[in-house]
Amino acid sequence: MIKTSIALISALFLLLHGCKDNPEKEVMDIAENTDEHPTLFTLLSKEKTNVDFENTLKEGLNANVLVYEYLYNGGGVATGDFNDDGLQDLYFTSNMGNNKFYLNKGNFKFQDVTNIAKVTGRKGPWKTGVSSVDINGDGRLDFICVIQGRCPKTKERTSFS
Ligand SMILES: [Ca+2]
Numbered sequence: 001m002i003k004t005s006i007a008l009i010s011a012l013f014l015l016l017h018g019c020k021d022n023p024e025k026e027v028m029d030i031a032e033n034t035d036e037h038p039t040l041f042t043l044l045s046k047e048k049t050n051v052d053f054e055n056t057l058k059e060g061l062n063a064n065v066l067v068y069e070y071l072y073n074g075g076g077v078a079t080g081d082f083n084d085d086g087l088q089d090l091y092f093t094s095n096m097g098n099n100k101f102y103l104n105k106g107n108f109k110f111q112d113v114t115n116i117a118k119v120t121g122r123k124g125p126w127k128t129g130v131s132s133v134d135i136n137g138d139g140r141l142d143f144i145c146v147i148q149g150r151c152p153k154t155k156e157r158t159s160f161s
């Protein structure tokens with residue numbers, strides 16, 4: 001009986017502290033950097049960085065957690081100096097939309113070069129992640145995207161660097 005009561009009280013405590021009224025408020029609290037609560041990271045706006053990538057999911061009959069349990073696992077991000085200028089660039093995968101590739105221009109400014117580099121990824125779902133590696137051993141960094149689900153044999157391996 002005592003173990004059950006302790007478990008219920010613990011569950012109630014976790015439930016109450018796990019629920020927040022306003023998740024955006026929490027993000028803003030984390031971003032506030034004060035002398036009393038110094039932060040390691042600073043939230044930068046898309047207006048400052050030009051990074052406007054969003055992994056937007058559109059739920060439907062064939063896209064919901066009952067059909068696909070990994071629906072909310074998210075996309076991926078890879079960093080690396082893909083153009084050998086000494087600055088870390090960014091590549092984001094979107095589960096349902098177009099991937100985005102940003103070249104670092106310095107001072108936290110990025111340029112969207114997705115269409116120039118022709119690296120939007122395949123049309124439609126389901127792009128799950130990305131990693132940076134010199135996959136072909138030519139000494140230049142590549143990024144490799146992961147797609148989950150069925151696709152034609154001819155589309156199984158597509159690389160770009
Ligand atoms: Ca770079």
Ligand SMILES: [Ca+2]
Nearest residue numbers: 134138140142
């Ligand atoms: Ca390479």
